[in-house]
Each structure stands twice: as structure tokens, then as C-alpha cells.
Amino acid sequence: MITVSGLRKSFGSHEVLKGIDQHVAKGEKIVVIGPSGSGKSTFLRCINLLERPSAGRIVIDGETITDKGVNVNKIREKMGMVFQQFNLFPHMPVVDNITLAPIRVKGVRRDEAEDTAMRLLARVGLIDKRDAYPAQLSGGQKQRIAIARALAMEPEIMLFDEPTSALDPEMVGEVLNVMEDLASSGMTMIVVTHEMRFARGVASRVLFMDEGIIMEEGAPEEIFTAPKNERTRAFLSLVI
Amino acid sequence: MSISEGLYKTFIKDDRYKMFLTGLGSTLILSLLAAVIGLAIGVAVCLMKVSNVPSFTVGKRRVRVVRPLAWLANAYIDVIRGTPAVVQLLIIYFIIFARSNLHSIIIAAIAFGINSGAYVAEIIRAGIFSIDPGQTEAGRSLGMSGARTMRFIVLPQAVKNILPALVNEFVVLIKETAIAGYIGISDLTKAAYSIQSLTYDYLYPLVSLAIIYYIIVKSLAVLMGRLEKNLRKSEVR
Numbered sequence: 001m002i003t004v005s006g007l008r009k010s011f012g013s014h015e016v017l018k019g020i021d022q023h024v025a026k027g028e029k030i031v032v033i034g035p036s037g038s039g040k041s042t043f044l045r046c047i048n049l050l051e052r053p054s055a056g057r058i059v060i061d062g063e064t065i066t067d068k069g070v071n072v073n074k075i076r077e078k079m080g081m082v083f084q085q086f087n088l089f090p091h092m093p094v095v096d097n098i099t100l101a102p103i104r105v106k107g108v109r110r111d112e113a114e115d116t117a118m119r120l121l122a123r124v125g126l127i128d129k130r131d132a133y134p135a136q137l138s139g140g141q142k143q144r145i146a147i148a149r150a151l152a153m154e155p156e157i158m159l160f161d162e163p164t165s166a167l168d169p170e171m172v173g174e175v176l177n178v179m180e181d182l183a184s185s186g187m188t189m190i191v192v193t194h195e196m197r198f199a200r201g202v203a204s205r206v207l208f209m210d211e212g213i214i215m216e217e218g219a220p221e222e223i224f225t226a227p228k229n230e231r232t233r234a235f236l237s238l239v240i
Numbered sequence: 241m242s243i244s245e246g247l248y249k250t251f252i253k254d255d256r257y258k259m260f261l262t263g264l265g266s267t268l269i270l271s272l273l274a275a276v277i278g279l280a281i282g283v284a285v286c287l288m289k290v291s292n293v294p295s296f297t298v299g300k301r302r303v304r305v306v307r308p309l310a311w312l313a314n315a316y317i318d319v320i321r322g323t324p325a326v327v328q329l330l331i332i333y334f335i336i337f338a339r340s341n342l343h344s345i346i347i348a349a350i351a352f353g354i355n356s357g358a359y360v361a362e363i364i365r366a367g368i369f370s371i372d373p374g375q376t377e378a379g380r381s382l383g384m385s386g387a388r389t390m391r392f393i394v395l396p397q398a399v400k401n402i403l404p405a406l407v408n409e410f411v412v413l414i415k416e417t418a419i420a421g422y423i424g425i426s427d428l429t430k431a432a433y434s435i436q437s438l439t440y441d442y443l444y445p446l447v448s449l450a451i452i453y454y455i456i457v458k459s460l461a462v463l464m465g466r467l468e469k470n471l472r473k474s475e476v477r
Contacts, residue, residue, distance in 0.1 A: 050377055077383035087378035091396050100392060101382035146378075153382055 001026045001188055002047065002157065007056035009042050016042045018212035020056070026156075029183050030190045031199040031220075034209035035235055040192040043209065044159050047190065048079045061156075077105065080150030084162040086142040088134040088149070094121070095130045098149045106153070113152070120148040124178050140171030144178050151182075158182065160191040196240055200224055208232045246444040256435050263431030264452065270345055270352065270427065271414045277353025278413065279406070282360025288313035289365060313361070320358035326419045328355055333423040348420050356413050363409060367402035368394060400471045407464040411457050418453075428452060 007020040016039045024030055032040045045051040047058060049065060049072050058066050065075045089097050098120060099113035108116075121127045124144040134142055143163055150158060160179065164172045176198050183189055183202045193199065199206055199220055206223040208216045208231070216229040224240075227233045241249075251257040288309040320328070332351040333344070340347065371394050379389030421430035432449035436442055 048381055050381065073380075073383050073385050076381055079381070081378075081381035083374060083378065083381075085372075085374050087372070087374040089375065089378070089393055089397075101379075101384055104388055104392060105383045150382070 001028075001061060002190075003057075003059040004047070005057045005059075007043070007046060007058065008054045009039075009046055009051055010054045015054075016212055017046070017053075020214060022207070022214065024188065024190065026188055027186050027204075028188055029202050029204045030207060031203035031205075032190065032192045032207045032209055033194070033196070033199060033235070033239075034207075034215075038209045039212040040209050041161050044161050044190060044192050047157075048076050048081055048159060050081075073105070077153055078155055079157045079159055080147075080153060080155035081159045082143065082146050082150055082161065082163045084165050086134075086139070086146045086166070088137075088142055088146055090134045093131045093133055094126070094137075094145055097134070097145060098152045101149075102152050116152055117148070120151050121145075123151075123181070124148050125174075138171060139167045140174045143167065143171075143175045147175075147178055147182070157188045157190070160189065160193065162192050162194070164193065164195055194239065196224070196236075208235065210235070241441065246441065249439045249441065250435055250444040250448055254438075256438070259426075259431040259435060260428065260448075260452070263426055263428040266345060266420070266426055267414065267417055267428040268456075270349055270417050270420060270425070271410070273346070273349035274352035274356055274413055274417070275410050277349060278356030278360050278409075281353060281357025282364060285313045285316060285357060285361035286364040286368075289317075289361060290368070317358045317361060320355055325352070325355050325416055326422060329419060329422060344423055344425050345420075348417070348423060348425055352413060352417060352420075355416070356409060359409050359412075360406065363405045364398075364402055367398040367405070370401050371397050403471065404464055404468050407460060407467065411460050414456060414460075415453060 002022075002024040004020055004022045007017055008015065009017040018039075020043055032043065034040050042051055046053050047060075053066055056066065057064055060075065060078065063070065063075070065072075089100070092100070095114060095117050098117040099108075099110065102108040102113045102116065103110060118127065118130070121130060124147060126141060126144055126148075129137065129141065129145070134145070137145065147158075147163075163179070164175050167175065172195065176195060179189075179191070179198070180202055191198070191203075201220075203220045205217060206220050207214050208223060208227075208229065210231050216223065216227060216232045223232065224236065227236060249256075251260070290310075329348065329351045332354070333347050337347045337350075368390075375393050375397070376389055379393045380386070384392070417427060418429040420427045421433065426434075429449060432445040435445040439445065
């Protein structure tokens with residue numbers, strides 16, 4: 001479904017990604033872990049072209065999205081993204097946050113879009129927040145709305161960029177529950193996170209990134225119980 | 241001279257209050273026209289300016305690209321901000337429009353509009369840039385185009401920052417038109433000056449003039465305060 005080859009990204013003279021090769025199959029749940037500054041988020045942001053790769057190829061569903069002249073907006077419709085800072089639209093109520101893109105991008109009728117929004121709100125357990133404004137919500141609620149907003153575009157892939165890192169500890173669980181539910185529904189997911197329990201429980205594969213490359217990858221039980229790489233071992237001993 | 245005598249000489253004698261009224265009319269018309277022109281120029285220049293991509297990387301080389309439109313916009317803003325408004329007015333009236341037979345108020349409105357446009361462009365740009373880039377990223381990640389993201393996500397939020405600053409710019413503009421007398425327009429300031437030359441008294445015409453300007457500006461400030469309050473209300477409920 002996603003094939004990344006030779007992916008590199010530099011900011012000025014600083015090279016953040018130094019050659020990433022990776023294949024993600026449909027329905028896989030990839031969890032990316034690693035110390036801060038290792039390039040995890042940049043890797044994720046390159047996949048939906050929020051960052052323009054400096055070199056390398058990304059192929060999604062047979063389409064090379066790194067080629068010149070591809071319709072970036074069309075590609076992004078296939079991929080939902082959830083941000084660390086939620087990025088809800090503060091000037092509109094929850095329901096409009098969710099229906100804006102389906103209506104404006106896909107041309108869905110408003111009543112249909114609102115039906116979908118209500119279904120998604122029920123799924124993330126926030127049906128009573130339909131008319132609330134983002135400022136009235138807790139962090140956990142905001143992030144669940146952000147997930148619903150991304151799902152409203154019916155993406156094939158969901159990207160999560162440290163979705164629980166900005167949350168108070170007591171709110172992490174409610175967001176992870178929604179993500180676990182999404183995982184069991186068969187969604188293809190790539191998740192950058194520091195939640196090792198989530199990685200153990202949900203990941204079909206764990207990638208350990210450091211210094212701009214994937215240092216080690218494998219099934220969660222391998223990575224967490226018998227890491228082969230010295231760096232992986234050192235990192236895990238610090239976070240677990 | 242007693243107060244009543246001073247006021248009589250300034251306003252009542254020979255219907256001099258009519259000079260103030262005519263002057264007030266000119267000042268207001270000039271300010272309004274200039275504000276409209278300034279807003280149009282400001283929006284256009286701001287668009288030219290944000291069309292700029294300062295730099296990007298090709299492989300390992302960093303390439304600077306300054307697009308001609310952005311360059312032009314920056315040059316315009318730089319020149320306008322770097323020279324006195326009165327000099328701009330004189331150049332536009334006596335050189336650029338020297339052979340034109342447009343009404344001098346129209347020429348002055350163009351001059352003040354060109355002046356105000358530079359500040360309006362910066363106000364709009366600052367308003368747009370004050371919005372968290374995460375908002376744009378969220379819009380784009382949902383598959384929305386840059387233009388749609390601007391229209392539905394960034395601009396509605398930016399307006400709350402832009403509107404009060406625009407009203408403020410309008411206030412500055414009204415006060416700035418006091419130099420319109422330099423090109424022979426009978427605005428409010430010129431009216432006070434003419435009355436002074438008839439009465440040989442500076443005190444009453446000039447203090448009255450200041451009070452009239454103050455009242456105009458203050459009423460705008462009150463309006464602006466109400467506007468801001470309404471904008472705040474729609475933000476946090």
C-alpha cells in the first residue's frame with residue numbers, strides 16, 4: 001500500500017532523514033518509536049507531503065506521489081492525519097470541524113455530511129459535543145474530535161503524530177482507546193508515539209528510528225523483549 | 241478677548257461655522273475615498289507579497305527565489321514607509337498628476353490611498369501570519385487546497401486580528417489628511433486656518449479644530465471597541 005524508498009529530507013544543511021526504505025501493507029499498524037530529533041515526525045509528514053522529501057520515492061496505491069505534477073490534494077484525501085496539538089478549527093463548532101472538508105472537498109451534501117459526523121461522534125463517544133466549540137473541550141476530547149474529523153474523509157490510511165504527547169496523563173487512555181478501536185476495525189495506521197503499552201498491544205510492526213534512519217524493526221515482542229540493536233536497548237531502558 | 245467673543249468670531253460671525261462644515265465634509269469624503277483605495281491596494285499588495293517563496297532546497301543547494309511581484313510589493317511598502325506622507329502628496333499632485341484635470345480631492349484620495357495601502361498590506365499580512373501554521377496544516381492534510389484553506393480556515397480567524405487594526409489605520413488616515421491643504425484642498429484644517437487669517441486669532445480656531453478631530457477619532461474608537469467586543473464573543477463561548 002505504501003512503499004518508501006531512499007527517502008531523505010534536509011532542512012537547510014541539516015539532514016533529518018538519511019535514507020528510509022519501508023513497505024507498509026494494507027491493514028498494518030506501524031508504530032514508530034525513537035528519541036526526539038530522530039526524524040520520526042518528519043518521516044510521517046513526508047508521507048502526506050506536509051514535508052517535501054529532498055530525495056527518494058514514495059508510492060501509494062501504485063501512484064508515485066513524489067513525482068512532479070501529481071495532485072497533492074487528491075493524495076491527501078486518502079490519508080487522515082492527527083496532530084500532537086490537535087489543530088481543531090477554533091472558529092467553528094465541532095460538527096462544522098468534521099463536515100468542512102467532506103462538504104468543500106468531496107462535495108458531500110450537508111445533511112449527509114452531518115449524518116456521518118454524528119456517526120463518528122458516537123464512535124469517539126462525544127455525541128453530546130456536536131455544537132460545542134473547541135475551546136470548551138478538554139485535551140482528550142479535542143483529540144478524539146480531531147480523529148473523527150480525519151475519519152470523515154474516509155481515508156485509507158491514518159497517520160498519528162504523537163497524538164497523546166500534549167495531553168494530561170489522565171486523558172491519554174480515552175484517546176488510545178479510540179485508536180485501538182480504529183486499529184481493530186482494520187484501518188492501516190502509522191503511529192508516532194511514546195506510548196510503549198500501545199505499541200506492544202496494537203502494533204503489527206514496530207520501527208525504532210534514530211539519527212534519521214530506521215535502526216531496527218520487528219514485531220513488538222521482538223523489539224520490546226529482545227532488541228538486537230544497542231541503541232534500541234539503550235532507548236527502551238530509558239522509557240520503560 | 242472673552243470666550244463668548246472668541247467663539248462668536250470663530251463660528252458665528254459671517255456664518256463661519258459653514259467653513260468648518262464644508263471642511264469637515266471634505267476631510268470625511270477624502271478619508272473615506274482614500275480608505276477604500278488603500279484597502280484595495282493593501283489587499284492586492286499583500287497577495288503579491290505572500291506570493292513570495294523566500295527559499296527552497298534542491299538536493300543540497302539552497303536556492304533563493306524572489307518573484308518579481310513580491311519584489312515590487314516590498315519595494316512599494318519600503319518607499320512609502322520611508323518617506324513623509326506630505327512629500328508623497330506633493331509629488332503625486334504636482335508631478336504625477338500635474339497635467340491632469342481631476343478634482344484635487346480625487347488626486348489627494350489617490351495619494352493618501354497609495355500611502356495607506358502600504359500599511360494596510362502589512363496589517364493584513366500580519367493578521368494572516370498570526371494564525372498558527374498548524375491550522376493550515378490541518379486544512380491541507382484533509383485534502384483542502386491552499387486557497388480553500390485560506391478562505392475557510394485562516395481568513396475567518398485572521399479577520400479578528402485584522403479588523404481592529406484596519407479601523408486604527410483609518411483613524412491614522414483621517415488625521416493624516418490634515419496636510420491636504422498643501423495642495424489647496426479646503427479640508428477641516430484649512431478651514432480653521434482660513435478663519436484664523438480673518439480673525440487674527442490662533443487660539444479659538446485651532447483649539448476648536450483639535451476638538452473636532454478628537455471627537456471624530458473618539459467616536460471611531462468607541463465603535464472599534466464595540467466591534468472588538470463582538471469579535472471576542474464569537475471566539476470563546
